[in-house]
Amino acid sequence: MRAPAETLREAQRLLDAGMPFHAHEVFEDAWKSGPASERDVWQGLAQLAVGLTHAARGNTAGGARLLRRGADRLAVGRGAAEAYGIDVDGLVSWARELAGRAGAVDPGVIDAAAEAPGLRASRGDGA
DSSP, X not given: OOOHHHHHHHHHXXXXXXXXXXXXXXXXXXXXXXXXXXXXXXXXXXXXXXXXXXXXXXXXXXXXXXXXHHHHHHHHTHHHHHHTTBOHHHHHHHHHHHHHHHTSSSOOOOOHHHXXXXXXXXXXXXX
16 A cells, blocks of 8 residues: 555656556555545545546546546545545546536547646645
């Protein structure tokens, strides 16, 4: 099990590399091995990452649904998320905006690396 800061660093590295499914796996590990009080945080982040994965692979409707679901779940876990410096408002806005574009008719190709969100408001700490 990784510490939360390590989870965020590794997931951000994977997102930036255009590997959102792998970031999903990192978040899934945190949600399954972490405390129940943090489940909404890690599960929401996992849903955002897998939503980006689906959108980038052409399943735009499924990706949009997962992005919205992840944004909602992350908002529920706001307190725990913000304790780790996670930019809840920024991620919720990003997810809803991307879901809107992904769910549109003929959205084009979603580039996972180009669309990768920042997990923290300040990324100067490597996460």
